[in-house]
Each structure stands twice: as C-alpha cells, then as structure tokens.
Amino acid sequence: MFPTHRPRRLRSHENLRRMVRENIVTTSDLIYPLFAVPGDAFSQEVKSMPGVYQLSVDKIVEEAKEVYGLGIPAVILFGIPTEKDTEATGAWHDHGIVQKATEAIKKAVPDLLVIVDTCLCEYTSHGHCGYLEVGDLSGRVLNDPTLELLKKTAVSQANAGADIIAPSGMMDGFVKAIRSGLDDGGFEDIPVLSYAAKYSSAYYGPFRDAADSAPQFGDRRTYQMDPANGTEALKEIELDIAEGADMLMVKPALAYMDIIWRVKAATHLPVAAYNVSGEYSMVKAAALNGWIDEEKVVMETMMGFKRSGADLILTYHAKDVARWLGHS
Numbered sequence: 001m002f003p004t005h006r007p008r009r010l011r012s013h014e015n016l017r018r019m020v021r022e023n024i025v026t027t028s029d030l031i032y033p034l035f036a037v038p039g040d041a042f043s044q045e046v047k048s049m050p051g052v053y054q055l056s057v058d059k060i061v062e063e064a065k066e067v068y069g070l071g072i073p074a075v076i077l078f079g080i081p082t083e084k085d086t087e088a089t090g091a092w093h094d095h096g097i098v099q100k101a102t103e104a105i106k107k108a109v110p111d112l113l114v115i116v117d118t119c120l121c122e123y124t125s126h127g128h129c130g131y132l133e134v135g136d137l138s139g140r141v142l143n144d145p146t147l148e149l150l151k152k153t154a155v156s157q158a159n160a161g162a163d164i165i166a167p168s169g170m171m172d173g174f175v176k177a178i179r180s181g182l183d184d185g186g187f188e189d190i191p192v193l194s195y196a197a198k199y200s201s202a203y204y205g206p207f208r209d210a211a212d213s214a215p216q217f218g219d220r221r222t223y224q225m226d227p228a229n230g231t232e233a234l235k236e237i238e239l240d241i242a243e244g245a246d247m248l249m250v251k252p253a254l255a256y257m258d259i260i261w262r263v264k265a266a267t268h269l270p271v272a273a274y275n276v277s278g279e280y281s282m283v284k285a286a287a288l289n290g291w292i293d294e295e296k297v298v299m300e301t302m303m304g305f306k307r308s309g310a311d312l313i314l315t316y317h318a319k320d321v322a323r324w325l326g327h328s
C-alpha cells in the first residue's frame, strides 16, 4: 500500500525546502577566539590547530579588522603572558597582555565586541585555574582566594575596554564575585557570559598548546564538571543565573548537545556553545587528509548547534563560516 503521509512532498524543490527550514546559521551567531602573545610582528601557527595563530598585539589588530570585515560581531581573547607566577599577576595587571590587546583592538575597531576570557590558568606557574596553597602539589584550588583574583582580573579587563566578561574557571560563586567587582568599579552595564556548564574534557588538548595552559600536575576534575553528569549542569546554570549571569555557555559542544538543549529549555537567557579546540582539530585533520568535505561538515555542525538551541557559537571555524556564508 502507498503511504498517506509523505514528508517528501515538502522536499521536492530548493525553494520549498527553504520555506520549511527551521533553523539558520548567520555570522551574527559567531564568536572568534584569538590568542595574544607578547612581542612585535609575531605570528605563529598552533601546531595542533592548523589555521589558528598566536599573535602579537599589532598582528591581533590586523586580525580583528579582518574578522570585523567578515561580519563577525565579536572575538574572545586569551592571553599568553611573558611570565607566570603563583598569583597569576599577568591576568590582573593593568599592562597584562589581554589588557593591551583589548585596548588596541577597541581603538582600531571600536564596533567589534571584545569578550575576554577571565581565568587564571594561562597566568599561573602551575597552570591551574585558581590559587593554590604555595607548595601544594595536589592541585587543590582554593575557591575563595581565587574569587578575589578573578574579581581583580575582570575589573582590569573592563578598565582596558572589554565589552563582555567571560569567567571560565568553574569556581563556586565566580559570577557573583565578578558582578560585584564590576558594579563597584562603575561597570554595571558590562554583561557577564558565564562558562556555566564546563566539563572536564580531553577535547581541550590543542587549546592548552595554543594557550600554554596545561596543568603542571594533577588535572581539573576538582572544578570542571564530570562528563557523566547532565542534571548537574542545570544546578550550575541555576546558580549562575541567581548570581547575575547575563548569558550562559556550554562547553565542549559536540559531545554535549543534550546539555545545550537542556540548558536552553531551562532558561530564558541567551545560550552559547563553545566548539572547542579538539573538535576543530579533528575536522581539520580529516579535511587536510581529504577524508571529508570541510565546508559541508563544518556547516552541518554549526546547524547542529543552532538546532540544539545555541544562540551563539564560539568557534575557530568562524572566519571560514563567514566566507562560506558569502562574506569577504
């Protein structure tokens, strides 16, 4: 017998497919990550991330212009300092690398939004995301002393001209601490994009090459989330919302699309998905081998994030996606 219901009726012509399409990817969805390093005229490709570079401030300004020209509304900045110490001085110093890069980008391209990652792991000598008792080799990050450093970091980043603060260290109470620091400093209007549900993930491997931020001992499982847990992500976002987060992030993205979906369903705030370094590197490796069609695979993945409920996508593919969408 012939079927009564024929979903194929609506797939017969591209214009019909366009008419019934439920989701769309645009450049407005994209946030491009950038890595700032000290020096001049310096540009070095990250070995495990083809197409991604560590850039000195002058080069990052050029890159920012290109990104803006492609119609991408925002970048997120990470910094690699000259020196690392137990206090993460490079994170909160007024002349820190991210502060300098922020100032330079805002001066050259005022309308490109600068989101700054607010964490300590790139700046601590041990590579953990917070403050450790001096001499402690167990990697047990002290929560509340870390909050004080994060607050200082966020305020110095705001002073440098950052448009959005994005705390990523998964310390308890970090949104509240940063919010109060910003408010006291006169930055009531700067939004906080919280890395609310950030999992302890092997997909961060290539990023740790790019940001030189691998922990020297131990791992991040005492602060980042256990990949086995889904409901716990809802607890994390509930706390961050109560503490004043304006936007929420789920990270990584690909193996956690159920979390993106659940977070979106549980909140009225904008949700961002971080398509992390390892997810990028896998696609790049396969594409460079000629094993997949890079454009089609990446665009399908972006659509997957939108369909999962993400409003924003942080991705190293952002410039390519903008070009594939017809921008130049």
Ligand code: PBG
Pocket (backbone or CB within 6 Å): 117, 119, 121, 129, 168, 169, 203, 204, 205, 206, 207, 208, 213, 220, 275, 276, 277, 278
């Ligand atoms: C650190 C931080 C990480 C990423 C961004 N900020 C992860 C980590 O080292 O634990 C990962 C980004 C990526 O993999 O692309 N707080």
Ligand code: ZN
Pocket (backbone or CB within 6 Å): 119, 120, 121, 122, 128, 129, 168, 169
């Ligand atoms: Zn960190």
